[in-house]
Amino acid sequence: MPARTALARLGDVAAEDVLPLVSRLWGGTRRSLDELAVRLVGPDFEERARLLQARYVDAGGDPFGLDLQTAKYALMTCAFFHRLWFRTEVRGIEHVPEGRALLIANHSGQIPIDGAMIGAAVYLDHDPPRMIRAMVEKWSQTLPFVSTFFSRVGQVVGVPENARRLLTMGELLLVFPEGTRGISKPFTRRYQLQEFGNGFMRLAIETESPIIPVAVVGAEEQYVNLGNVKWAARLLGMPAFPMIPQVFLPGGQMPLPTKYRLYFGEPLHFHGDADEDDAVIEEKVQLVRQTIQSMINRGLKERKSLFF
Amino acid sequence: MATKRHKPARSAPVEKRQAERRVRARRESDAGDGGRIESGAVVVTGICGRLGRRLARHLHRERPVIGLDRRAFDGKPKDIEHHTIDVRRKKARELFRRPDIGALVHLGVMHDPRLGAEDHHTWNVIAFQKLLEYVERYDVPKLVLLSSANVYGPRPDNPQFIGEDAPLLGANRFSDIRDLIELDMLAQSFFWRNPRTETVILRPTHILGKVQNAPSNYLRLRVVPTLMGFDPMMQVVHQDDVVRAVRLALRPGVRGIFNIAGPPPVALSRAVKMLGRSTVPVPHTLARAGVERLWRWHMTSFPAPELDFIRYVCMVDDSRAREVLGYRPKFDLASTLEAVDEERWV
Numbered sequence: 001m002p003a004r005t006a007l008a009r010l011g012d013v014a015a016e017d018v019l020p021l022v023s024r025l026w027g028g029t030r031r032s033l034d035e036l037a038v039r040l041v042g043p044d045f046e047e048r049a050r051l052l053q054a055r056y057v058d059a060g061g062d063p064f065g066l067d068l069q070t071a072k073y074a075l076m077t078c079a080f081f082h083r084l085w086f087r088t089e090v091r092g093i094e095h096v097p098e099g100r101a102l103l104i105a106n107h108s109g110q111i112p113i114d115g116a117m118i119g120a121a122v123y124l125d126h127d128p129p130r131m132i133r134a135m136v137e138k139w140s141q142t143l144p145f146v147s148t149f150f151s152r153v154g155q156v157v158g159v160p161e162n163a164r165r166l167l168t169m170g171e172l173l174l175v176f177p178e179g180t181r182g183i184s185k186p187f188t189r190r191y192q193l194q195e196f197g198n199g200f201m202r203l204a205i206e207t208e209s210p211i212i213p214v215a216v217v218g219a220e221e222q223y224v225n226l227g228n229v230k231w232a233a234r235l236l237g238m239p240a241f242p243m244i245p246q247v248f249l250p251g252g253q254m255p256l257p258t259k260y261r262l263y264f265g266e267p268l269h270f271h272g273d274a275d276e277d278d279a280v281i282e283e284k285v286q287l288v289r290q291t292i293q294s295m296i297n298r299g300l301k302e303r304k305s306l307f308f
Numbered sequence: 309m310a311t312k313r314h315k316p317a318r319s320a321p322v323e324k325r326q327a328e329r330r331v332r333a334r335r336e337s338d339a340g341d342g343g344r345i346e347s348g349a350v351v352v353t354g355i356c357g358r359l360g361r362r363l364a365r366h367l368h369r370e371r372p373v374i375g376l377d378r379r380a381f382d383g384k385p386k387d388i389e390h391h392t393i394d395v396r397r398k399k400a401r402e403l404f405r406r407p408d409i410g411a412l413v414h415l416g417v418m419h420d421p422r423l424g425a426e427d428h429h430t431w432n433v434i435a436f437q438k439l440l441e442y443v444e445r446y447d448v449p450k451l452v453l454l455s456s457a458n459v460y461g462p463r464p465d466n467p468q469f470i471g472e473d474a475p476l477l478g479a480n481r482f483s484d485i486r487d488l489i490e491l492d493m494l495a496q497s498f499f500w501r502n503p504r505t506e507t508v509i510l511r512p513t514h515i516l517g518k519v520q521n522a523p524s525n526y527l528r529l530r531v532v533p534t535l536m537g538f539d540p541m542m543q544v545v546h547q548d549d550v551v552r553a554v555r556l557a558l559r560p561g562v563r564g565i566f567n568i569a570g571p572p573p574v575a576l577s578r579a580v581k582m583l584g585r586s587t588v589p590v591p592h593t594l595a596r597a598g599v600e601r602l603w604r605w606h607m608t609s610f611p612a613p614e615l616d617f618i619r620y621v622c623m624v625d626d627s628r629a630r631e632v633l634g635y636r637p638k639f640d641l642a643s644t645l646e647a648v649d650e651e652r653w654v
Contacts, residue, residue, distance in 0.1 A: 063573050063623075064468055065541045141464035141620060144537025144592060151541070161467035 033073070045079070048129040055128075064166075065151035066131065074153045075123055081113065082120035085257050086218065090121045092264035096130065100167045100209045101267065102200055103132070103174045106193055106292055107182030109219035110242050113255060118174060118214060121262050133166050134174045160203070167207040175200045177285070184240035186227045190220035191300060193293050198281050201288070206274035210267035213288055215295035217263070221306055222255035223247075258306055263295050345450045345506070345560040348410020349374050351403065353395060353439065355388075356381050358519045359454075360415045363551050364388055372408070376400060377416065395435045404442035411450035411558055412443055417491060419521075421484050421611045432487040433494070440498050443505055450506050452557045454550075455492045457513040457543075457567060458485055462622035468541070469625035472511070472565040482613035499563070508557040510550075512568035513624055514617075517547030517647040522614055527648045532580045536589035539577045540621045545570030546639035546647055556633045566633055567624035571641040576618055583645050592619060 038045065049068055056062045082088050096103075108114060119132035135158035141147045156162045166173050176182060177196040185194065204211050225242040233241035246252035268291065270284050350367060354360045355375035367373050368388050375381055375390035384390055393399050395416070403409075418431055436453075443451050460470045461478030476492060478485040492509060499507035514523035523544065526532065545568060553568045580587050590598070595615055602608040629635040639647070 061572055061574070063541065065539075065573075065575055067575070138465040144535070146537075147464075148537055148539045151539075156468060157465065159465065159467045161469070161471070165467075165469065 033076075036076075045076075048123070052123075052129050052131060062154070063169075064133075064154065064156050064162075066154040067152045070149075070152040071131070071154060074149075075120070078116045078120040079124060082117055082124060082260075085255075086117065086260035087257075088117055088121065088260040088262060090125050090262045090264070092266075093121060093125050095212055095264045095266050096122055096126055096172065097210060097212075097267065098128070100170045100207070101172055101212050102167070102204050102209050103172060103212045103214050104200060104288055104292065105174065105176055105214035106191075106216055106296060107176035107178045108185065108190070108216065109255070110184060110223040110225055110244065111255075112176075112183060113222065114216045114219045115174060115176070117216070117219075117260055118262060122172060130172050132174050133171045135163060160199070163203055164207060167203070167209050173209075177289075180239035184225070184228060184242055185220075186225045186242070187220070191217075191296050193289055193296070196285050196289050198278060198285055201270065201281050201285050202274045205270050205272055205276075208271075210269055211288060212267055213265035213291045213295060215263040215265070215292055215299055216260065217296060217299040217303060218258045218260040218306075221258045224256075259308060261299050261303065263299055265291060265295055344408075344410045345558070346410070347371050348449075349389075349406075349408050350411045350413055350558065351376055351409060351448075352413045352415060353377065353435075354414070354416025355390065357415060358517075359515070359547060359550065362547060363413065363415070363554055366551055366555065371410070374403065374409075376403070396438050400438070401442055404446045404448060409446070409448050411452065412439060412448050413452045413454070413554060413558070414439060415454050417454070417488060419484075419488070421609070425483070425486075428484075429487055429490075433490055436491050436494060440494060444498075444502055448505060450508075450558060450560075451495070451498070452508045452510065452554060453491065453495045454554065455495070455509050455511045456488060457511045457569075457622060457624045458617075459489050459492050459511065460622055460624070461485070462540075462616040462620040464620050466621050466623075468621060469623050470567070471625045472567055472628055481616055482611070484611060484613075496565070506560070506563040508563055509565045510553055510557060510568055511565065511624065512545050512550050512553065513543040513570065513622075514545065515547055515550055516544045516644055518650055519547050522610060523617075524648045525609065526618075527580070527583060527585075527645070530585065531588055532585045533588045533590050533595065534576060534580070535592040535595055535615065535619050538592065538619045539575050540619065541573045541575055541623060542579065542617075542621070543569045543573050543623045544579070544641075544644050545637060546644040549637045549639055549644075552638065553629065553633065553635050556635055562633060564628075564632070566629040566635070567626045568629055568635065569624055569626040570637040570639065570644050573623055574641055579641075579645055582642060583649070 049072055053068050056066065056068070103118065105114065105118060115134055122130045122132050131154050133154050133156060136150050136155045138157055140150060141157055156166065163173060177200050178194040179197065181194040185192070203209070223242070223244045224246060225244055227243055229241045229243060233239065246256070268288060349372035351374045352360055352364060353376045355364050356377040356379040360377070364373050364375065365385070368385050373388045375384070375388055376395055377390070377392065378394050380392050381388070381390040391399065391403065414436065416435065418428060420428070442448070459476040459478045460466070460474055461480060461482065463477060476489045479489050495507055495509050515521060516524050516527065549570055550568060553566070556562070557566070577587065592615070596612050599608060599610060599612040599615060603611055626635070
C-alpha cells in the first residue's frame with residue numbers, strides 16, 4: 001500500500017521534524033516578543049504587571065476571567081500605539097481614583113481605538129496601574145477565540161448585572177454613552193457629541209460610583225469618514241458603513257498617526273434615586289455631557305497641530 | 309335514590325380524611341414544628357445514589373434516616389431504615405403517614421440521557437408530584453429539593469453570576485433538562501401554596517467527586533476534549549460541600565431558593581491543567597457533529613447539547629446561601645477538582 005506508507009512517512013516527518021521546529025519557532029517568537037516588550041514599554045512594565053497581578057490574586061483571581069499573562073500581549077500592542085504611534089498626551093490621570101469609578105468618554109474614530117488608548121493610559125500612566133473594564137456585545141461570546149480573548153483581557157458581556165458587579169468589586173468601568181452613534185460620525189460632524197444614553201447614570205447613582213469625564217481629542221482624524229452609506233450598512237447588518245478613502249492607499253489601513261490627547265476631568269458625584277423618572281436622570285446626564293463637550297472644546301483650542 | 313347509592317362509596321374517603329385529621333392534630337400537639345424538623349426522621353429519596361449515600365452517612369448519626377429508593381441499599385448502616393419501593397406505590401404513602409417524619413429530601417431525580425424522554429418525564433414528574441401530595445396531606449414540615457444550576461442554562465448572554473430570580477432557560481437548547489426545570493417549578497409553586505411546609509430548593513453548580521454526573525465524568529477523561537477558542541469560566545463544588553448545604557437546609561426556619569457554589573470560579577483550561585490532564589481542542593462545529601454521531605452509535609454518554617457547558621458561562625451568585633444559609637464551601641479548588649480522581653465508592 002504505497003498510500004499508507006506515504007501517509008506514515010508524512011506522519012513521521014510531522015512528529016520528528018515539524019513539531020519541534022514549530023515549538024522552537026513559537027518559543028523563539030515568544031522570547032523576542034518579550035524582549036521587544038521591555039524595549040517598547042519601558043523596564044517598569046513587568047513591575048506594573050506584578051503590581052496589578054497582586055491586586056487580583058489576593059482576591060482569589062478575577063471572576064470574569066481576566067488573565068494578566070494574556071492581557072500583557074494585548075497591553076503591549078496598546079503601549080506601542082500609545083507611546084509611539086499616537087504619542088498620547090495624558091492630562092489629569094490623577095483624577096482616576098483607586099477604587100471604583102465610571103469613566104465616561106466621547107466615542108470617535110470609526111474603530112474603537114479610543115477605548116484601547118484610555119486603557120493604556122490607566123495602565124501605563126496611573127499609579128498604581130489599573131485595568132480598564134468595558135462591556136462587549138453579547139453576540140461576541142458565540143465566536144471562538146474572540147470570546148476567550150475578550151474575557152482574558154478583562155472585557156465582560158454587556159448586561160447590567162455585570163456592570164453592577166464590576167463596580168462593587170471596585171473596578172474601573174469604561175462606558176461610551178454615545179455608542180455607535182458617536183464612533184461612526186462623518187468627518188463634518190467631528191467633535192460634536194451625539195445623544196447620550198441614560199443607563200450609566202442610573203448605574204452610578206445605584207452603586208454610588210464617581211463619574212470621571214474623559215475627553216479624547218485626536219481620534220476623530222485617524223480615519224476620515226466622508227459619510228455613511230445607509231443601504232450598505234443595512235445590507236451587511238452593520239451599525240454603519242463609513243466611506244473611508246484612505247484605506248485604498250497602501251498602508252492607509254492603519255490609522256493616521258495623529259496626536260492623541262486624553263483629558264481626565266475631576267470626579268462628579270451624583271446622588272438620589274436610581275429608579276427616578278427619565279426626565280430627572282436626563283438632567284444629570286446632560287451635566288456630564290456638557291462637561292465632556294467643554295473639555296473637548298478646551299482641548300481643541302489648545303491644540304496647535306494635528307500631528308504634533 | 310341517587311344519594312343512597314353514593315353514600316357507602318363516600319364513607320371510605322371520609323373515614324380516611326378523619327384519620328388524617330387525627331394524624332395532623334397529633335402532630336400539632338407535638339413540641340411544635342421546630343422540634344420535629346430538628347430531630348424527626350428524614351426521608352431521603354434516591355438514597356442509593358452516590359450523593360444519597362454520602363448524605364445518609366453524615367445524617368444517620370444525628371437523627372433517624374429513612375431511605376426510599378427503587379434500588380437496594382448495599383452496605384447500609386444498621387440504623388438506617390430502607391424501603392426498596394417505588395415512591396409512586398401505596399406503601400410509600402403509608403410511610404409518610406407516620407407522625408415522626410420531620411423532613412423529606414428529594415435526591416431521586418433521575419438523569420439518564422439514554423432512557424427515553426417519555427419514561428424519564430413520567431418517572432421524574434409523577435414521582436415528585438406524588439411526594440408533594442404526601443408532604444401536603446401529612447404535613448411534613450420540611451421539603452428539600454436538590455435541583456441544579458443547570459436549570460439556568462449556559463447561554464452567551466448570561467450575566468457572569470446568575471441570581472436565584474433569573475428565568476430558567478436551560479431547556480432552550482438542551483431539552484433533557486426539561487424534567488428538572490419542571491420539578492423546580494413544581495417545588496416553587498408548592499412553596500407558595502403551602503406555607504406550613506418549609507420548602508427549600510438548592511441549585512448547586514457542577515458537583516465533583518465520586519458522583520457519576522457529566523462534569524465529573526468529563527474531568528475523569530484521560531484526554532479532555534475542549535472546544536477550540538472557547539474557555540469559559542466555571543464553578544465547581546465538592547460533593548461534601550453539597551451534602552453540607554443539604555444539612556444546613558434542614559435546619560428549622562430555612563426556606564426558599566439557594567444557589568450553591570464552591571471555591572472561586574476558574575477557567576476550564578486551568579481546571580484541566582490543575583488535574584494534570586492534556587486537552588484536545590476541537591472546532592465546535594466538528595465537535596457537535598462528532599458527538600451527535602458518537603451518541604447515536606452509543607459510544608459516548610455525553611449528549612451533544614451538553615457541549616454548551618464548555619462553551620458558555622453558567623455560573624451562579626451564591627451570596628444568598630452565604631448570608632441566609634450560612635453556607636461556606638470547605639474545600640478549596642485543588643481538593644474539589646482532585647475529588648473526581650478519588651477511589652470509587654465500593
